[in-house]
Structures are given as structure tokens and as C-alpha cells.
Amino acid sequence: MIPLAIGSFVTLLALGLFRLTRQWLAERRRRQRIEREFWARQSRDAVTRLVSDAAAAIPAPLEVLQQHAAVSSTVQAIVVARELGMLRFIDDRPGTTADELAAHFGFVERPVRAWVELLAAAGVLEGRDHGLALTEAARFYLYPDSPFFDSSLPAASISRSLLHTLRSGSAGGSKAKWSEGSAHHAALWGPAMHRFSFPLGFALDASGLLAGRRAILDVAGGIGSMCVALALRDLSRQLTLLELPGSVDLARQLTDRYGVADRVRCIGGDMFQVAWPGGFDAVLFTNIFHDWNDERCLELARRAYASLKPGGLVLVQEALLDEDRPGPLWTAHFSLMMALDMEARQFRPSQLRDLLAEAGFVDLRVMPLLGYNSSVVGARPLTG
Ligand SMILES: C[S@@+](CC[C@H](N)C(=O)[O-])C[C@H]1O[C@@H](n2cnc3c(N)ncnc32)[C@H](O)[C@@H]1O
Structure with missing residues (x-):
């Protein structure tokens, strides 16, 4: 009787292990496929074919x-x-x-x-x-x-x-890992964010907000999607990307793939720990403030202020909630995702303006960019 029970137990255990291994292999294959297909799509020629006109506005996502x-x-x-x-x-x-x-x-x-x-x-x-x-x-x-x-x-x-x-x-997952200074699953996160930030980079260029601003710092710039778009659109731009080391490796790969690596300097480090370089005309945060609480966002805004030349701009790209009524639905859904996954949320325009004002920025304005995304812009005063 007992040997029979042990035999069944061993069979069940073996079956369970077999299923788990099969699931693990299927998940690994899925991730490898996503990565392979992502990199196969990234080509300067393909971008040039689609965005041929230097002044062309990029269409909003469907x-x-x-x-x-x-x-x-x-x-x-x-x-x-x-x-x-x-x-x-x-x-x-x-x-x-x-x-x-x-x-x-x-x-x-x-x-x-x-x-x-x-x-x-x-x-x-x-x-x-x-x-x-x-x-x-x-x-x-x-x-x-x-x-x-x-x-x-x-x-x-x-x-x-x-x-x-x-x-x-x-929240666990990426947020917990980022807080420990690790670029969690950057090979998957990067492509997932690229679909938002790559078109947004072209839209930011088309907005004219960065006209004449050559030295640009992209904070937590992911795998360099925004930097690549801005570098492709204006050959005089010199970009610096600050990211966790795991993402920086992929950013180097992406800038190389697009032939702009000589104009995008990549710095690996924790944005809350390392000293930021200075002397920038503009500092960008794209889908970053929505990951952090108000204190952390204020800390980032203050660091941006210190890294800018007098008169330099901070540009915060986020999907914004309406000021006077609930929604839009897409942004409200995104906000709940951020609240559950990132211990944060999306902002109303006035909330971001107040936050930047508290860090010392002036001339605050909101510019719609693409789809639900806007840029909240502030300037470091010329004096002070
Ligand atoms: C939502 S993604 C946005 C990435 C990029 N701005 C974009 O739009 O593609 C957030 C990014 O913040 C980075 N990050 C998180 N914590 C960080 C930290 N302490 N220092 C630097 N980067 C960090 C992550 O690695 C991730 O790439």
C-alpha cells in the first residue's frame, strides 16, 4: 500500500515538474520572439521611408x-x-x-x-x-x-x-527591482516602452519645443527611444541618456543600430544616487513621473533644475488627466495601472505645474504632443 502511495506521489511530482518546465520554456520562447521581432524592426532606412518629410507631423496611435x-x-x-x-x-x-x-x-x-x-x-x-x-x-x-x-x-x-x-x-515587480537599482527585464520593458516613446520623440521634435536646444539630458530614458528619435531629426543635437545599467546596454545597441551612437552619450547609474552632469539646454522625463510619488518627483525636478543652464527647459511627457472632469478613460485606466504596479499615478496638468513650480521652474505651460500625451514645460529662470 505504502510503496503504491509513494509511487503515485512521485508520478504526480514528475508530472508537475514537467508542466512547470514546459510553461517556463514556452515563456522563454515568447520573450525571445518578442526581442527578436523588436530588433528586426529597428532600422534607420525604414524610419526614413516613413518619416521622409522633415516637417511632417507623426500620426497619433489608432x-x-x-x-x-x-x-x-x-x-x-x-x-x-x-x-x-x-x-x-x-x-x-x-x-x-x-x-x-x-x-x-x-x-x-x-x-x-x-x-x-x-x-x-x-x-x-x-x-x-x-x-x-x-x-x-x-x-x-x-x-x-x-x-x-x-x-x-x-x-x-x-x-x-x-x-x-x-x-x-x-507593488512588487519592476518597481521593487528599480528601487534596488536593477533594470528589471529591460529586454522586455524597453520594447514595450519604445512603442510609446519612439513616436513621442518625433512628436516632441515636431512641436518645436526643443528648437535651438542642443544639449539635452534624457533622464531614465529607457533603451534610448526618445534620444534616437531626437538625434535622427536634428544632427546638431548632443544627447545624454541616464539610465540603470541594464537598460543602458540596450540603449547603446539601439543608438548604434540607428547610427547615432556618436551623439548619444549613455550613463549607467541610479538617478537618485549618482551626480547628474550639468550645462544642459533641456532635461526630459518621459513617462517617469508617473512611476514615483510626489516627494521623489520633486527630487527629480530639483535635480533637473541643477543640471540646466539658466533659461534651460524641463519637459515632462505624460498622459494627463482632464483638469475639471474624470478621464479620459484611457488615461484613467493607465493611472490605475500605475497605482497598482508602480505605487504612483497619472497627473492632472495643475498637479505637474505645481510640482515644477515648487522646484523653482517658471513660465509653466502644457503642450499636447501625440494621442493622450502632453509635455508639461518649465524654464529655469535666467537669474537665480
Ligand atoms: C516607464 S519606463 C520609461 C522609459 C523611457 N523614458 C521611455 O519613455 O521609453 C521607466 C524607466 O525608468 C528607469 N528607471 C527606474 N528607476 C530608475 C533609477 N533609479 N535610475 C535610472 N533609471 C531608472 C527604468 O529602467 C525604465 O527604463
Whole structure:
């Protein structure tokens, strides 16, 4: 009897190990394929063919592709909120605030605020941070006991890690690794970010914001996507990229691939630890502030100020939330992702302007760049 039980146990163990190995190999093949295909696409000739006219504006990403990602995660955000009882709580206490909601459920305020923003952008709630109420449409179609219930909604997927993040406020993954100074999965992250930042680099060039500004520092510039775009568009530009060492290796590969390595200097280091070089005409942060809390962002803005020549510009590229109403939906969904994965969130224009003003920047303005992305720009005063 006992040898039989041991035999079954060993067989089960072997089967489990076999499945795990198969999954691991499949995941490794998937990653290798993504990397291979990414590098096969990167060619100066292909860019020149598509962006032939020096003054041409680059098209915004197709809206349907943007919404494709946003809609499925928004629907999950809705069904999870309903399943946890958050919608019923708001319905029973109209006028409640996002922070009261967080306190009642034992969640951290930041992700709950981002969640509420998304639910409001999706038409499930009225109000924003406070004065929350359930909309009539939500009451009709989201409650399973309503005769109008939309039964096509998917089941809520409430994982332990989601609940842990909501309760502790701390995200694992890349954020934890970055905080230890490691460029986590740069070979995958880089290509994932490139699809946002490469077109944004061309749009930033076309905006004219960098006209006459030659010495440019790109802080946490990923694998160099923005630097490459700017270097290709203006041969007089001298760029410096500051990144974690693992990403810098890939940035060198990308700048080399595009034939601009002689005009993009790559510095490997932790932006919160190393001394930044100085004397720049412009300092760029592209999709960086949304990864950090306000104190860290202020620290970055102050470091940028110190690295700029008097009159130099700081340019913060982010997808911005609307100032006076919830949304846009895409940005609100992105903000919730940042809140859950990065312990941060997307900003309203005034929040970024205030932050840059606190670091000493003046002449603050917001310039729409491409799709949902804008540049919030400030100048270091000529004196002081
Ligand atoms: C959201 S990505 C944006 C990358 C790039 N700006 C772009 O738009 O393609 C954030 C980047 O911040 C970098 N990063 C995170 N912590 C950092 C640190 N302490 N010092 C330097 N870079 C850091 C990561 O390696 C990653 O490439």
C-alpha cells in the first residue's frame, strides 16, 4: 500500500515538474520572439521611408488600439468594485469620498482614488475624489438582481496579489527591482516602452519645443527611444541618456543600430544616487513621473533644475488627466495601472505645474504632443 502511495506521489511530482518546465520554456520562447521581432524592426532606412518629410507631423496611435487595452481592464475594474461591495457602499452613502471608501475597505487611498477616477470616467460613478454617487446606468445594468442586469459581463478576477497591493499599497515587480537599482527585464520593458516613446520623440521634435536646444539630458530614458528619435531629426543635437545599467546596454545597441551612437552619450547609474552632469539646454522625463510619488518627483525636478543652464527647459511627457472632469478613460485606466504596479499615478496638468513650480521652474505651460500625451514645460529662470 505504502510503496503504491509513494509511487503515485512521485508520478504526480514528475508530472508537475514537467508542466512547470514546459510553461517556463514556452515563456522563454515568447520573450525571445518578442526581442527578436523588436530588433528586426529597428532600422534607420525604414524610419526614413516613413518619416521622409522633415516637417511632417507623426500620426497619433489608432484610437481603437488604445481603447482595446483600456476597455477590458476598465470592465474588470467595474466588476471587481461591484464584487467587493464598493458600488453598493457608495449607493448606500451618496456623497461619500474616495478616502472614506478606502478607509471602509481597509485599502490604501492612492489606488482607490485612481480606481474611482476610472469608474467615474466609465460612467459608473458621478463625482471624483468626493461627493461620489452611483449613476442610474450602473444601478440598472451592473447589479445582478436588477431585471436589466447585463449578464454578458465577465466574472471578477480578484487575485491575492491585487488584494495585497490594495491593502499594503506596495507593488512588487519592476518597481521593487528599480528601487534596488536593477533594470528589471529591460529586454522586455524597453520594447514595450519604445512603442510609446519612439513616436513621442518625433512628436516632441515636431512641436518645436526643443528648437535651438542642443544639449539635452534624457533622464531614465529607457533603451534610448526618445534620444534616437531626437538625434535622427536634428544632427546638431548632443544627447545624454541616464539610465540603470541594464537598460543602458540596450540603449547603446539601439543608438548604434540607428547610427547615432556618436551623439548619444549613455550613463549607467541610479538617478537618485549618482551626480547628474550639468550645462544642459533641456532635461526630459518621459513617462517617469508617473512611476514615483510626489516627494521623489520633486527630487527629480530639483535635480533637473541643477543640471540646466539658466533659461534651460524641463519637459515632462505624460498622459494627463482632464483638469475639471474624470478621464479620459484611457488615461484613467493607465493611472490605475500605475497605482497598482508602480505605487504612483497619472497627473492632472495643475498637479505637474505645481510640482515644477515648487522646484523653482517658471513660465509653466502644457503642450499636447501625440494621442493622450502632453509635455508639461518649465524654464529655469535666467537669474537665480
Ligand atoms: C516607464 S519606463 C520609461 C522609459 C523611457 N523614458 C521611455 O519613455 O521609453 C521607466 C524607466 O525608468 C528607469 N528607471 C527606474 N528607476 C530608475 C533609477 N533609479 N535610475 C535610472 N533609471 C531608472 C527604468 O529602467 C525604465 O527604463
